[in-house]
Amino acid sequence: MPSKLSFITPKRRKYLDLESKILIAFLIVTGCIIIAFAIFLSVQAFSKNSNIKSMQKEIAVMEAEIESYDFEYSQIKELQLKADEVYTANELLRGSIRNLFDLIPDQITLTKSIMEKDRLILYGVTPSKEVYNFMLLSPLKSIFHENRTTFYSLENGWYRFVSVNLLHNEEGLIQ
Amino acid sequence: MNPKEVKLIRLLVSVIVMIVILFMLFIFMAIPSVNYYKKENSRYLEVKAKYDAIKNTHQDSLNRLLDIKKNNKRVIESFANNFDEELFVRYLHSKFDDVKIVKSEEIAEEKFLRYKITVSTSMQTPMRFYEFLNDINHYSNILEVEFPIRFEMIEGTLFGSFDMKKYHYKIKTK
Numbered sequence: 001m002p003s004k005l006s007f008i009t010p011k012r013r014k015y016l017d018l019e020s021k022i023l024i025a026f027l028i029v030t031g032c033i034i035i036a037f038a039i040f041l042s043v044q045a046f047s048k049n050s051n052i053k054s055m056q057k058e059i060a061v062m063e064a065e066i067e068s069y070d071f072e073y074s075q076i077k078e079l080q081l082k083a084d085e086v087y088t089a090n091e092l093l094r095g096s097i098r099n100l101f102d103l104i105p106d107q108i109t110l111t112k113s114i115m116e117k118d119r120l121i122l123y124g125v126t127p128s129k130e131v132y133n134f135m136l137l138s139p140l141k142s143i144f145h146e147n148r149t150t151f152y153s154l155e156n157g158w159y160r161f162v163s164v165n166l167l168h169n170e171e172g173l174i175q
Numbered sequence: 176m177n178p179k180e181v182k183l184i185r186l187l188v189s190v191i192v193m194i195v196i197l198f199m200l201f202i203f204m205a206i207p208s209v210n211y212y213k214k215e216n217s218r219y220l221e222v223k224a225k226y227d228a229i230k231n232t233h234q235d236s237l238n239r240l241l242d243i244k245k246n247n248k249r250v251i252e253s254f255a256n257n258f259d260e261e262l263f264v265r266y267l268h269s270k271f272d273d274v275k276i277v278k279s280e281e282i283a284e285e286k287f288l289r290y291k292i293t294v295s296t297s298m299q300t301p302m303r304f305y306e307f308l309n310d311i312n313h314y315s316n317i318l319e320v321e322f323p324i325r326f327e328m329i330e331g332t333l334f335g336s337f338d339m340k341k342y343h344y345k346i347k348t349k
Contacts, residue, residue, distance in 0.1 A: 019186050026193070035200070049215050055223065059225060066233050076243045077243065080243070082317070083247075083250040083254070086342065089320075098305060110328070113326045113327075114325050115324040115325075
């Protein structure tokens with residue numbers, strides 16, 4: 001039987017002591033946290049990047065659509081203005097015709113009228129020059145800048161007349 | 176050196192090594208990731224602000240277009256409608272007795288003007304022409320009555336003639 005010099009049984013020397021184990025564990029945990037954090041940020045940045053790309057595509061589409069909407073809008077606006085212009089011209093013309101009808105007194109009979117932009121030519125029959133001068137020429141004078149009338153006597157004592165009335169402004173009769 | 180001192184020095188060296196490793200990890204992994212994220216995030220915010228602004232403008236433009244389309248539906252249709260000569264003659268017959276129209280060739284050089292129309296009519300009273308002018312703005316085409324307007328009484332019948340312009344336009348899309 002071999003002689004034993006010690007009362008305790010020798011233990012094998014540990015490769016890593018407790019402090020080293022704690023340090024290594026701490027190193028692994030902290031390293032993992034740093035790596036996870038870096039990966040997390042990279043994934044977030046990648047997601048932002050793909051969002052940016054999709055937004056840029058949508059921006060390009062929306063910009064093209066805005067251009068198309070504005071183009072269509074400007075055309076409709078132009079149509080609206082043109083239609084207003086036409087409708088107003090028709091309304092003003094209606095007013096001018098109405099005024100012409102109101103202008104002719106019962107005693108005077110018109111046989112022909114020509115309305116142009118800047119002139120009104122009336123052909124008709126009047127019982128006397130005075131009736132014409134008082135009842136038709138006076139209102140015509142208040143509208144037109146120049147009035148010229150030619151009378152032709154008829155067998156029954158009445159007069160046939162031709163009245164040429166001119167406007168010198170650009171708006172003309174439709175004013 | 177006694178074993179305790181050796182242990183302490185070993186521990187110290189281990190801590191320093193650990194700190195160096197962590198520092199390197201931080202420098203070469205965490206900081207570039209943070210910088211990349213910050214850069215992408217600031218670019219994202221910039222693009223997002225532009226995206227939101229354009230989205231608002233897009234919505235405003237669309238609303239503005241829908242509004243004007245809704246308010247001018249009749250005008251748009253009237254401009255786009257083709258001129259139906261037969262229909263127009265029928266319409267004129269509802270106002271006048273005899274009707275004759277002469278339509279010009281299609282005018283291509285002007286933006287809106289498509290035809291010039293000369294209308295010759297006969298009527299009982301000039302008030303019919305007045306009524307015609309009253310209703311023409313409600314016709315299915317955009318028509319403008321023009322000078323010269325002639326009226327002549329021949330053997331108890333009033334003859335009238337006048338010119339008209341027919342405007343035409345179809346909305347184009349880009």
